[in-house]
Amino acid sequence: MVQKPIYLDNHATTQCDPRVVAAMLPYFSETFGNAASTSHRFGWEAQDAVDQAREQVAALINTDPRNVVFTSGATEASNLAIKGLIQPLLRKSGSPPPNIITNKAEHRATLDPIKKMQRTDAAVTILPVDESGRVTPEQVADVLCDETSLVSIMLANNEIGTINPIVEIAELCRSRNVPLHCDAVQALGRLPIDFEELGADLVSLSAHKVYGPKGIGALIVRRGNRRARPEPLLDGGGHENGLRSGTLPVPSIVGFGAACQIAGDVLQVESDNVSSLRDVLWSRLSSELDGLQVNGHPTEKLPGNLNVSFEGIDGDVLMNSLKEIAVSSGSACTSAEPEPSHVLRAIGRSDQLTRASLRFGIGRFNTPEEIDYAADYVVETVNRLRNST
Numbered sequence: 419m420v421q422k423p424i425y426l427d428n429h430a431t432t433q434c435d436p437r438v439v440a441a442m443l444p445y446f447s448e449t450f451g452n453a454a455s456t457s458h459r460f461g462w463e464a465q466d467a468v469d470q471a472r473e474q475v476a477a478l479i480n481t482d483p484r485n486v487v488f489t490s491g492a493t494e495a496s497n498l499a500i501k502g503l504i505q506p507l508l509r510k511s512g513s514p515p516p517n518i519i520t521n522k523a524e525h526r527a528t529l530d531p532i533k534k535m536q537r538t539d540a541a542v543t544i545l546p547v548d549e550s551g552r553v554t555p556e557q558v559a560d561v562l563c564d565e566t567s568l569v570s571i572m573l574a575n576n577e578i579g580t581i582n583p584i585v586e587i588a589e590l591c592r593s594r595n596v597p598l599h600c601d602a603v604q605a606l607g608r609l610p611i612d613f614e615e616l617g618a619d620l621v622s623l624s625a626h627k628v629y630g631p632k633g634i635g636a637l638i639v640r641r642g643n644r645r646a647r648p649e650p651l652l653d654g655g656g657h658e659n660g661l662r663s664g665t666l667p668v669p670s671i672v673g674f675g676a677a678c679q680i681a682g683d684v685l686q687v688e689s690d691n692v693s694s695l696r697d698v699l700w701s702r703l704s705s706e707l708d709g710l711q712v713n714g715h716p717t718e719k720l721p722g723n724l725n726v727s728f729e730g731i732d733g734d735v736l737m738n739s740l741k742e743i744a745v746s747s748g749s750a751c752t753s754a755e756p757e758p759s760h761v762l763r764a765i766g767r768s769d770q771l772t773r774a775s776l777r778f779g780i781g782r783f784n785t786p787e788e789i790d791y792a793a794d795y796v797v798e799t800v801n802r803l804r805n806s807t
C-alpha cells in the first residue's frame with residue numbers, strides 16, 4: 419500500500435534519516451554542554467562530538483577537517499563566501515571595483531548576495547547558460563579580467579540537476595589566482611565530491627539536503643589561500659577559527675556529521691537506485707504521454723532529478739490537480755506572487771511552459787511502488803486535463 423501524498427521533492431529538502439535523529443538525541447539533554455566550555459567535562463564531551471562531526475563532514479568530501487566552518491546552512495555559507503570576500507575589497511579606497519562572475523542559473527542564496535554587492539558598487543557579470551543549464555570554462559575565460567575577485571558557479575543545479583564542469587573552471591581560476599566559490603548543496607551525498615580534485619576554494623554545503631537536520635551547513639574554506647579567506651559576517655566569540663561566531667549547535671552538528679557518514683557509506687548504491695527509479699519514471703511518462711520536454715542535461719545531471727515541461731496544459735491547474743504527489747512546480751514560490759522559475763527561463767523555456775513544469779526529486783526513501791503509482795497518477799491527470807480543454 420502506497421502512502422499518500424508521495425514525497426518526491428527531495429531537492430527542496432529530505433526527511434531526516436531516523437539514524438541521524440537517534441545520533442542527535444543525546445546531545446539535547448544528556449550531553450548538553452557548550453563546546454566552548456574548556457573547564458569541565460560537559461564542554462569537553464560537546465567538543466569531542468563536534469570534532470567527530472567535523473571529521474565526518476570533511477571525510478565525505480575528502481578535505482582537512484580544519485577547512486570546515488559550520489554555519490546555519492548554505493544560505494549563510496554562500497553569504498559568508500561572497501560578502502566576506504567582496505566587502506573588504508569595496509572598502510579599499512583608490513582601487514577599481516571588484517568584479518564578480520556568476521551565471522543565471524544559480525540559487526538565490528548566491529545570486530541575491532551578489533546582487534547586493536552590485537548595489538554597493540561591485541561590478542558583476544552574470545553569464546548565460548546553454549540550453550541544458552551549463553556554464554563552460556570558455557565562457558568564464560572570456561570574461562575573467564584583472565579585477566575579477568570572485569567566480570561563483572554551482573556544482574549541480576537544484577531545479578534541473580545539471581552538473582557544471584567545475585574542475586576545469588577551477589583550473590582556470592587557479593591559473594589567474596581568482597578564488598572560486600561553488601555551491602555544492604545538491605551534489606553532497608548524491609555525487610562523489612573530492613574537495614582537492616574539485617579545486618574550488620570555497621564550497622557551500624547544507625545538511626537538510628542529505629537527510630540531516632535543517633538549520634545547519636558549512637562553508638569549506640581552503641586553508642593557505644589568503645585571497646580566498648572571507649572576512650566574518652558576525653562579530654562575537656570568534657568560534658570556527660574566527661569565521662563564524664556563535665555558540666555551536668551541537669545536536670545539529672552531530673546530525674550533519676552522522677548524515678555525511680551515512681551518505682558516504684551508501685552513496686554509490688543509493689545513486690544507482692534513485693537514478694534507476696528516475697529512469698523508470700521518465701520511461702513511463704514519455705511512453706504514455708506526448709508533448710513532454712525534459713529540462714536539464716541528458717547525461718550530466720543529478721541521479722534523482724527529473725524536470726519535465728508539459729505542453730498544452732495550464733501550470734496552475736496542473737499543480738492544483740496533483741494533490742497525491744509532493745513535487746515542485748516551475749513557479750518558484752519565493753515571493754507572494756509565484757514567479758516563473760529563473761532557471762527554466764535561463765535555459766530558454768517560455769513562461770507558459772515554465773509554469774507547466776514539474777520537478778521530481780527522487781530520494782533515499784522512495785520505493786518502486788511509489789514511482790509506479792506516481793507515473794500512473796501523472797499520466798491519468800495530464801490526460802484528463804488535456805481532454806477537458
Ligand SMILES: Cc1ncc(COP(=O)(O)O)c(C=O)c1O
Nearest residue numbers: 491492493525527576603624635
Ligand atoms: C542549490 C542550493 N543552494 C543553496 C540552498 C540554500 O540552503 P539552506 O536551506 O541550507 O540555506 C539550497 C536550498 O534550497 C539549494 O538547493
